[in-house]
Amino acid sequence: MHNSSFFFQRYGLTQNDLERYLGAALSAGGDYADLYFEYHTTTSVSVDESIVKSASRGISAGCGVRVISGERTGYAYTDDLAPEKIERAARTAALIASGPAKTPIVDLKEKQNRDLYPLALPSVDADVREKVELAMRADRAARAHDPRIREVRVGYADELRQILVIGSDGSFAEDSQPLARISVMCIGKNEGGQSSRGSAGGGGRVSLDFFKTEKTPEHFAEEAARQAIIQLDARDAPAGEMEVVLGPGWPGILLHEAIGHGLEADFNRKGTSAFTGLVGKRVASDKCTVVDNGTVPSRRGSLNVDDEGNRTNETVLIEKGILKAYLSDKLSSRLMGIPNTGNGRRESYEHIPMPRMTNTYMLAGQDSPEDVIKSVKRGVFAANFGGGQVDITNGKFVFSASEAYMIEDGKIGAPLKNCTLIGNGPDVLTRVSMVGNDLQLDEGVGTCGKDGQSVPVGVGIPTIKVDRITVGGTAR
Amino acid sequence: MELKEVATDVVERAMRAGATAAEAVAREGNEFSTVVRLGEVETLKESGAKVLGVRVFHGKRAASTYTSDFSAAGLGQLVSSAVSLARITSEDPESGLPQASELGKLDSDLDLYHQDVYSLSTEQRIEYARRAEKAATSADARIQNSEGGSFDAADGKKVLANSLGFVGEYKRSYCSVSAVPVAKDANGAMQRDFWYSVARSIKLLESPEEVGRVAAQRTLRRLGARKVKTSQVPVIFDPLVARSLLDSIAEAVNGDSIYRGASFLAGKLGEKVAGDNVTVIDDGTMPGGFGTSPFDSEGVKTRRTVVIDKGVLSSYLLNTYTAKKLTLHTTGNASRGLAGTPGIGVGNFYLEAGQRTPEQIIADVKEGLYVTEFLGFGVNLVTGDFSRGASGIWISGGRFAFPVEEITVAGNLKDMLNEVSEIGSDLEFRGSVAAPTIRIDGLTVAGE
Numbered sequence: 001m002h003n004s005s006f007f008f009q010r011y012g013l014t015q016n017d018l019e020r021y022l023g024a025a026l027s028a029g030g031d032y033a034d035l036y037f038e039y040h041t042t043t044s045v046s047v048d049e050s051i052v053k054s055a056s057r058g059i060s061a062g063c064g065v066r067v068i069s070g071e072r073t074g075y076a077y078t079d080d081l082a083p084e085k086i087e088r089a090a091r092t093a094a095l096i097a098s099g100p101a102k103t104p105i106v107d108l109k110e111k112q113n114r115d116l117y118p119l120a121l122p123s124v125d126a127d128v129r130e131k132v133e134l135a136m137r138a139d140r141a142a143r144a145h146d147p148r149i150r151e152v153r154v155g156y157a158d159e160l161r162q163i164l165v166i167g168s169d170g171s172f173a174e175d176s177q178p179l180a181r182i183s184v185m186c187i188g189k190n191e192g193g194q195s196s197r198g199s200a201g202g203g204g205r206v207s208l209d210f211f212k213t214e215k216t217p218e219h220f221a222e223e224a225a226r227q228a229i230i231q232l233d234a235r236d237a238p239a240g241e242m243e244v245v246l247g248p249g250w251p252g253i254l255l256h257e258a259i260g261h262g263l264e265a266d267f268n269r270k271g272t273s274a275f276t277g278l279v280g281k282r283v284a285s286d287k288c289t290v291v292d293n294g295t296v297p298s299r300r301g302s303l304n305v306d307d308e309g310n311r312t313n314e315t316v317l318i319e320k321g322i323l324k325a326y327l328s329d330k331l332s333s334r335l336m337g338i339p340n341t342g343n344g345r346r347e348s349y350e351h352i353p354m355p356r357m358t359n360t361y362m363l364a365g366q367d368s369p370e371d372v373i374k375s376v377k378r379g380v381f382a383a384n385f386g387g388g389q390v391d392i393t394n395g396k397f398v399f400s401a402s403e404a405y406m407i408e409d410g411k412i413g414a415p416l417k418n419c420t421l422i423g424n425g426p427d428v429l430t431r432v433s434m435v436g437n438d439l440q441l442d443e444g445v446g447t448c449g450k451d452g453q454s455v456p457v458g459v460g461i462p463t464i465k466v467d468r469i470t471v472g473g474t475a476r
Numbered sequence: 477m478e479l480k481e482v483a484t485d486v487v488e489r490a491m492r493a494g495a496t497a498a499e500a501v502a503r504e505g506n507e508f509s510t511v512v513r514l515g516e517v518e519t520l521k522e523s524g525a526k527v528l529g530v531r532v533f534h535g536k537r538a539a540s541t542y543t544s545d546f547s548a549a550g551l552g553q554l555v556s557s558a559v560s561l562a563r564i565t566s567e568d569p570e571s572g573l574p575q576a577s578e579l580g581k582l583d584s585d586l587d588l589y590h591q592d593v594y595s596l597s598t599e600q601r602i603e604y605a606r607r608a609e610k611a612a613t614s615a616d617a618r619i620q621n622s623e624g625g626s627f628d629a630a631d632g633k634k635v636l637a638n639s640l641g642f643v644g645e646y647k648r649s650y651c652s653v654s655a656v657p658v659a660k661d662a663n664g665a666m667q668r669d670f671w672y673s674v675a676r677s678i679k680l681l682e683s684p685e686e687v688g689r690v691a692a693q694r695t696l697r698r699l700g701a702r703k704v705k706t707s708q709v710p711v712i713f714d715p716l717v718a719r720s721l722l723d724s725i726a727e728a729v730n731g732d733s734i735y736r737g738a739s740f741l742a743g744k745l746g747e748k749v750a751g752d753n754v755t756v757i758d759d760g761t762m763p764g765g766f767g768t769s770p771f772d773s774e775g776v777k778t779r780r781t782v783v784i785d786k787g788v789l790s791s792y793l794l795n796t797y798t799a800k801k802l803t804l805h806t807t808g809n810a811s812r813g814l815a816g817t818p819g820i821g822v823g824n825f826y827l828e829a830g831q832r833t834p835e836q837i838i839a840d841v842k843e844g845l846y847v848t849e850f851l852g853f854g855v856n857l858v859t860g861d862f863s864r865g866a867s868g869i870w871i872s873g874g875r876f877a878f879p880v881e882e883i884t885v886a887g888n889l890k891d892m893l894n895e896v897s898e899i900g901s902d903l904e905f906r907g908s909v910a911a912p913t914i915r916i917d918g919l920t921v922a923g924e
Contacts, residue, residue, distance in 0.1 A: 044815070049736075051566035056815035057557050058542040059550075060527070071513075075521040079544040089523065095598065096520050129564055151736045187738050187858060195737060197858040237863070239886065239922035240706040270513070271621055272658050272668065352519060387853040389865070393658055393668035394701070396882050398852030398865030418861035420854040420884050422922075470703070472854070472863045472884025474920040 005174055007037050007164045011081050015108055020083075021065065022104035022168045024090035029099025030069040032330070033090075034167040036307065037063045037081070038349040041124050044157040047135040050143070055128060064349040065090045068331060069097035075352045104168035114311075116297045116304055117205035122178040123158040126208045131156045134208070138184050138217035145225035148232065151187035154221070155201075156180075165309035167330075173309035178205050179300065179456060181444065184220045188228035198228030199402070202443025204300045215443065227384065227403050234417035237404065237473025243379030244421060244466045245372055245407065248440040250385055252459035255290055255360050256448065257388040257397040258425040259283075263317055263325075264343075264355040264450075265332035267392050274395030274426050275323065283323045284429030287365050290318040292327055294342060294358030300444040301359035301458035308344035308353050315341045317360075318429070329355045347453040357448060361460030365435025369463040372434045374410040380419065380471055381405045381412055395425035420472035428469060436463030479504055479526070480645055482546065483637040486530050489555045491639055495532040495562065497573050498639045501773065501812060502528045505632030506594065512605040513624035514613075520598070529814030530554055534562040538571050542814035570800040571817075573774065578796075578806060579642045580777035586646075587764040590677035593629045593651040601627045604653050604684050611688025612657040616696055623656035623668065625688065634769075642775040649676050653684050655691040659699055667698035669849075674906055676764055694848070697869065701879035703923040704870060710844035711885055711919045712837060712871070715902060717847045718911035722827055724855050724862075724889060725756060726909065729783055729791075730820045731798025731809075733857060740860035740890055741789060749789045750893035753830065756784040758793060760808065760823025767824040767908025774810040778823055781807050787894075793820050827911040830899030834913040837898045839874040845921050846871055847885060860889035866921075883923040892916050 007013050018035065025033035039061040046054045063086050064077040074096025076089040123131075135154040142152040158180035166172050183201030200223035202215055211217060246254060259275075267273035275283070284290070294303050294312025303312045308330050316324050328336070329344030332355055345356035373381065381404060388399030401419040405412045441460035448457040477485070483500040490498035504526035511518045528551075529542035539561030543554045596604075609625025628651065635645040654672035661667075671691035673682035713721060733739035741749060750756075760778030762768050769778055774796055781791050794802070795810035795818050811821025838846065851865035863886035870877045900913030 042815075046816070051568055053565065053568055053571075054538060054540065054817045055561045055565050056540040056542070057561060058529075058815050059553075060542075060544040062525070062544065072517050073519045075519065075523075077523045077525070079525045079527075080546075092522050096517070128561065132564060151738065153736075187736060189737065195740075195858045197738065197856060231859075237886075239884075239920050241924055270623065272623055272666070274666065350523065350525065352521065389852045391668065391849075391851060391867075393666045394698075394867075394881060396851065396865065396867065398854070398884075400852055400854035400863065417859065418854070418856070418863045418886060418888075420852060420863040420865060420886070422851070422865040422882055422884050424882060470882060470884065470922055470924075472865070472886050472922040474863070474886045474888075 006162045015106060017083060018166055019104060019106045021086050021090050022106060024087050025065050025067050025094050026102040026104055026168060027091065028094045028097040029102055030067045030097035032068045032168055033104065034066050034165060034308065035063055036349050037164040039162040040159060042159040043124050043128060044155065045128065045131045045135050047139050047154040050139050052132050062349040063089065065093040066352060067093045067096050071335060072096050073352055077350050105170040106166065107170035108172050110172060110174065114304060116295060116302050117178060119178055119207045121207060122160045123180045123208045124160040130208055134182065134211050134217045138182060138221040141218040141221035142184055142186050142225045145222050146229050148188045148190055148229060149186050149225050150189045153185045155183045165307065167309060171309045173305040175304045177303065180206055182211060182217055182220050183445065184224040186224045186228040188232050190232045194232055196228045196231035198224045198231060200224040200227065201445045204298045204444040205302060206298050230403060230415045231417060234415040236475040237416040237419035238471055238475050239473045241468050241470050243376045244469050244471065245376060245379065245381045246461060246464050247381065247383040248436065248438045248461060248463050250442040250459065251382055252361050252442060252461035253385050253388050253399055255362055255461060256357060256459050257390040257399055258423060258428050259290060259317065260357045260360045261390050262392045262395060262425050263327055265326040265328035265336060266355050268326050269332050269336050273392045278323045281323055282321050283426055284318050284321040285432045286321040287435040288318055288321055288429050288432055289363040291316050292357050292360045296359050299359050299441065299458045300446065300456045303358065306342045306344045307346045310340055310342040310344065312342040312358055327355045327357060329353055345455050347455060351453050356450065356455055357457050359441065359458035361441060362462060364437050364439035364462045367434045367436050369436045369438050372436055372463050372465050373407060373412060375434065375465065376407040376410060379407045380416065381407050390425065396422065397425055398422045418473055421469055422472055423469045428466060431467040432464050433467050434465040438462045479633060479635045480643060482528065483635045484643055486528065486551055486555060487637050487639050490530060490532045490559060493555055493559045495559055496535055497533040499531045499573060500528065500637050502635040503632060505630060507630045508601065509626065509628040510602050510605050511624040511626045512602060512609050513622060515606065517602055518624055527814055530558050532558045532562050533572060536567040536569060536571050537562050537565045538817065539565050540815045570797055573638055573640055574776050574796045574806060576640045579640060579775045581644050581770040582761060582777055586768050586770060588676060588768060589647040589649045592678045593649040594631055596678065607684035608653050608655040608688045611685040612655040612692040615689060615692035618659045618661065618696060618699065619657045619692055620660065621658040623658065625655045628652045636773065636775050638775055644771050644775060646770050651675060651678055651681060653681060653687050655688045657691050657695045659695045661699040667695055669694040669698060698879050701867060701881035703882050704880050704921065705924050706922045708918065708920055710841050710915055710917050712841065712844060712846045712913060712915050714846065714848050715904065715911055715913055717850055718914045719909050720850055722825060722909050722911045724857065726822050726825050728857050729793050731792050731794040731802060732820055734792050735798055735801040739857050744789050745792065747789055748787050750784055750787040751896050752787045753899055754784055754787050754893060754896055755828040757828060758783055758823050758825045762824045765824040766905060767822055772808045772810040773812040773818050776806050776808040776810060778808045793822065795820050822908055824905065825909045826903060827899065829901050829903035829912045831901055832898060834900045834902055837900055837913055837915055838871060841871045841874060844871040862887050862889050862892065883921055885919050885921055887919040891918060
């Protein structure tokens, strides 16, 4: 019994209450019901034109009730945690089923006992003035980097999400999930009047100390400023198919878009993914092993438990080029008869969970990054990316490079602008001919959107070479 | 307490706690959604929520807080925490509420709320979704799968109150029906597309059968898509795709990007930035419009603003803060979430229609691309650089020849605005941003 824990203490929840709510949820039958309690606090600070233009703080709390009956899901939520409101939400969600009432099994024994993000003091509770100082340091560092940096905007944002998930199958989990991030955006302008933009940021499930000791505001500021300055001299990207080298780290968004979404079990259960039916088949060159790993300590995409209360895992998606598994949640694992990989996630108590990625990355290979570049006669080196998108049904994915260079005769040349890459998920990795020994995870900025729900994620990749992909520039 | 009273109460509390000015925004709403897949209900969701945000000023310092806890203790904490945060932010000479003389609301009936979106029974709503999906899946033997038909309804009330005595509220309703069929060709390759109708009243919604029929047609025409050779050809944007171009223009005239020089249109007020045929309007006053409201998020009356007048940039979109920065006047486009400083949003933002039908425009193209979908985010508003993934239909001899995919369309927005060679007559609002079919020349289509 966890009467010392957050929700029990703050809202006076008892085992009796939880049994009653779940009983109401299963009052018209159904195979399974769960309650998701959430108490979410946020703070943010923004420094703009070298002054603190805004600071904010917020609280949202609520409970979502889900009832599953066969392939059907009923869902209702309340932002008022009074017992009668939760019970009413439970009765609304119950409308999805039609049968005799069932009795839930309520078990308040906690099964997960690890902590991937132990913090003495979550950053939301730290002094706001310290956050202001971090943001001001980033502002100063970006401006000091180069006189051509004209505008700097720094955001610091953190949150603490306390959750309690309890299912009618006896599942029970609580977690306290911190998240913090600094982001820096710079505008550069040269004497010729050309403007450019550079941005960088990072963080994770970390405390404020992380930004003082590990990744400082100066680190992110200089990175954003550096990118803006490089872009001032960028020329138009080429157009057409060519060799492309992806740099390590954030370019792992390729895996997220090209592979990851298509391997989410809901699409495969419905047969609407370009990867449907491909488990056991070759979808990548034998140099490629790709995992989704929710257990990397302190990472932005990591979770002790997913939003259905299951432990997260390291799941091998592609092993030496062969497709191994889909990412699943409770509903899809039950309906498809596959293991539950612990990837059931949701944006908040207002949302129905679904299979989502955590940290998705490719394992390191044997090649040195220098050799990868040297091997390219004429192509593009994409060092950094903005966002991407995929159509999971036909497999086409797009992502745009925010920092890219021409490679000619094995040497990195002029910076490029306007460089979008488009490819086909199920075959792009079959054209990976070299994989670097320099795996890096991104710095902790990724947010993934699916069906209108945003969740924090991570990506990673070593330097890789793709033999042929379409580069969408304008130059010949 | 009524939402209006809560908002005014919070403003008063903030003033008593030492704020020199305060503004509260409160929202309450209900949402319903259902998805029917392959004839069976897949999800049914129904709920309501309310939230409150407050922005307080301590002289020229500002801060904000929000909460979903409407208890006395919750509201007390909301206010005290905002007031104490406002002591640590910086003096910002341009910060503050609008001038009292700028506050106001449209008093005509804006036709934003119809009770009927919420009066349907659950069974009737499910039936809408079922009928839309059925119309799509029964259209052709190649459509055997689907991501479902859906029906959504929502209503909401928004209240704004400030310490200058402004109190306003309005209600809006919304409903939509959509279908997402999946088609498969003889080789097993799949394509998916969608169609939808959205309205403020059930009576104005297109029939689910029509929505399903169009969704099927849009999906089937993608089957057998292939890449094309890299080339420079005329590109026709269908209205949905042209709309995303208008989204980019809206961002580029956003006062926030303008004052910091983060837009390719910064400093271009009064200059020719587009062809003579291009007129772009933002109108927050259109009755029944999806972007219509009686006042903006700072309590300033909404209005009709000509943004680009026959190619000349005639106005930016501004709120109080950005207007002060640029020594202009607010255009009543303040838009705010619960926390932070107000941003800028559009009313009903559209490209004025031309004379010719889409069919006539297509018939003139010897070799070209008709784009039906953009993928990805390859638009840089600082430089105007544009490069996005696309799919669509190849045009040959003035007719649709074959579907294409895995290509990109690239150019620069500065040039694109001047190279709009055709604007269709088919302007239609399916959201707050709208555009007719357009043709742009000089773009690079990258493929093989």
